[in-house]
Amino acid sequence: MTENPAAAQALVVGGEKICEHVEHLWDLIRFLPIPTDHLVDTREQHKVAHETEPITRAFLYQHARGFSQNQLADRMEKRPILVHCFGLESAPTQQALSDVWGKLGADTREIIEAAGIGLRNTAVENDVIAEALVPTAPSEDEADEEDEDEKKYTRRKSKKTFKLARKHAFPEFESGRTLNWQFDDKQILDMIADICAYEGSAHEEGEHAWITDDDQIAHGSTILRVLKLFGTPDGEDTQLTIDEILDDDRMPDIDRIRDEIMTAFDSSIENVINTIRGDDPFDDRKVTAAIDITHQQFTVYPWQDKAAGIPKPNYPRMVSGYKKDNAYKRGYKYATITLVGDLVPIPLAIEPVKENSNWEEDDAPSYSKAALVERLLDKALQFVDIDEVMFDRGFYSNDVYAAVADRGLTYLSPVPKYEDDYEVIKDIESHPEADAAVKHDVPFGHDGEVHHTAEFLYVPSSSDDDDGKYAVFVTNRDHVEPDEIEAVCNRYSRRWDIENQYKSIKKFLPRTSSTDYRVRLCNFVLATLFYVLWRLTDYLIKRGKGVEIRSPPEITGKTFVRALGEFLRRVD
Incomplete structure (x- = not known):
């Protein structure tokens, strides 16, 4: 019995060294040396289905x-990586786990x-797994946590995760300023969080400070x-104006600006994913992502003389036109890919x-x-193994679908037009009972040849404007059966x-x-x-x-962002 603490401590010490090189708890367990000489397994080894060393790793993870044991069995069944x-x-x-556990020695x-x-x-101390994902022994400060209500629990956990979030995200953004500035980059980001919470501006934040x-x-x-x-x-010179990084057609050097900002964002997202990957919310379920484009309205008129077809000479190149609510508008546009469905809904x-917009020349840049x-x-x-991608009608394109298929993924997207009746379509297979x-x-x-084949699914439109017509969806899933149509289309929601x-x-x-x-x-x-x-x-x-x-x-998003700025500035 006296050797037991030493053997357990040896495993923990080995784990501390491994934590420097791994990002997931299962990898920590995977590379951990198992001292089988100190373990007693009374099973007949030539008959066992699960050998001592690997089953020990499973119990250590548990x-x-x-x-x-039931949770462990369920987790391993759903997650082959374990x-x-x-x-x-x-x-x-x-x-089986119960039988093996009972035949291991008490020591x-x-x-x-x-x-x-x-x-x-x-693992918690080395940020291999988030503290919220593992049971923790109560500290002296948490002696009466059992009696705390949900609001107190949320407040306590929020304060911990504010610090966790800041640790894993803010340090990736660096301005390159010297250290003798009054406010460092983290403090500036705290202020920006305050601005976001109140839908304010940098000018208003500074004005408030002055008043x-x-x-x-x-x-x-x-x-x-x-x-x-x-x-x-x-x-580049940090004093550059945007005009100094324009190319010949007045386009900002978007690739370099994007890469500079997105390198920081990508690193932050990777840190966030690795923080929650201790519980791996992605491996035991179908991972679905959606891709779409959003806009930030820009209200300045683009024309110097619209009747004469003369646009303003210095109108921002990255502003594009779009239609919303049956009105034509202008704005900055951004595309994102986001986890949807049964997952943590975060953009990746x-x-x-x-x-290209109508106030620009015909050959103006367009992505x-x-x-x-x-x-x-x-x-x-790079962050998640995606299974399926969803688009809206605006992405209907052979080239878009080829990009998805080339990566071994499936897609689901509505077709831009509705059909009055699918019965007239050649070689269609209808459901014997449902209207589908x-x-x-x-x-x-794609590129002049057949790239892949897809399934066209016809279901009654749910739009009031197209009552009596059929919505059409396209997917590259393998041979969708008539009785699967409704389930596949319903996923699009x-x-x-x-x-x-x-x-x-x-x-x-x-x-x-x-x-x-x-x-x-x-x-x-940053938003x-x-x-x-x-x-x-x-x-x-x-x-x-x-x-x-x-x-x-x-907690609401507004509450969180407001607290992120105010709480962390108090902590500093």
Whole structure:
């Protein structure tokens, strides 16, 4: 018995070294040396289905996560990566786990239990897993937590996750300013969070500081300067104006501005994903993403003399036209890819959008949607293994669908037109009872040849404007049967998560009159980042409470962003 603490401690010490090189709890367990000489397994080894070392890894994971044997069996059944990391041939059942556990020596069980708890603490301390995802022993300050109500619990967890979010996101944004400035980049970002919470502007934030004599808030010009520095290409003079990084057709150097800002955003998203990946909310379910384009309205008129066809000479190049609510408007556009459905609804990537507008010359720059989709997918796939992508009608394009198919993914999208009747369509297979039909193996061309085939699904339109007509969806799923049509089409409603996301992000967007694209893009990226951090915090609170992830938020987005700025400035 005296060797048990030493054996357990040896496992924990080994885990501390491994934490420096891994990002997930299962990898920590995977690379952990197992001292089998100290373990007693009374089973007949030539008959066992699960050998001692791999099953020990499974039990260590169980105790690190605080799972029951039933939860462990369910987790391994749903997540093959765990079975692989532990070195098991297959996922054991709860009964099998119980049988093995009962045949391990009492000292061996004690070593595993103690080591599991020690590895849990080590993983939390080294940010391999978020504290909210594991059971923790109560501290002296938490002695009466059992009696706290839900509001107190939410407040306590929120404060912890504010710090966690700031640790994993803000440090990625660097302005390159010298350290002798009054406010560092993190403090400026705290102020921007305040601006987002109140839908204010950098000017209003600085003006408020001047009126109230608050020396803890930077001048508005300082905040704007930092935003520009976040988007100034590396190696350039930090004093550059936007006009100094325009190319021959007055386009800002979008690729370099985008890469500068998005490198910081991508690193922040990766940190956030790795923080919640301790619970891996992606591996045990179908991962669906949606891609769409949103806009930030720009109200300045583009014409110097519209009747004569003369546009304003210095009108912002990245402003594009769009139609909304049967009115033609103008604005800055951004494309995003976002997890939807049964997952934590967070955006994984952002791309600037530029489309040719009627006040521009015919050959003005315009980004192809296929190229946008390719970039968004490639970024998102760095973080999550996506199964399915959804689009709206505006993305209906052979090139877009080819980009999805080339990456081994399925797509689901409505076709831009409605059909009056599918009975007249050749080679269609209708459902014997339901009012639905499918046309199989429709060829989609790309680069002059058939690239892949897809299924066209016909269902009654739910739009009041097209009552009596049929909505048409296209998907590259393998041979959709008539009795699967309704279920496949109903999945499309999950795409609305991205629309709800845009509504939230726009509530966070700071107001600005600046036409410097570095400011515009950086504002949108930071508003999106605050949205991600809110969703991360909400996720961790729900996990701690055992609440469904898709249930209404535990705290509102506005409350979170306001607290993020105010609370962290007090902490500093």
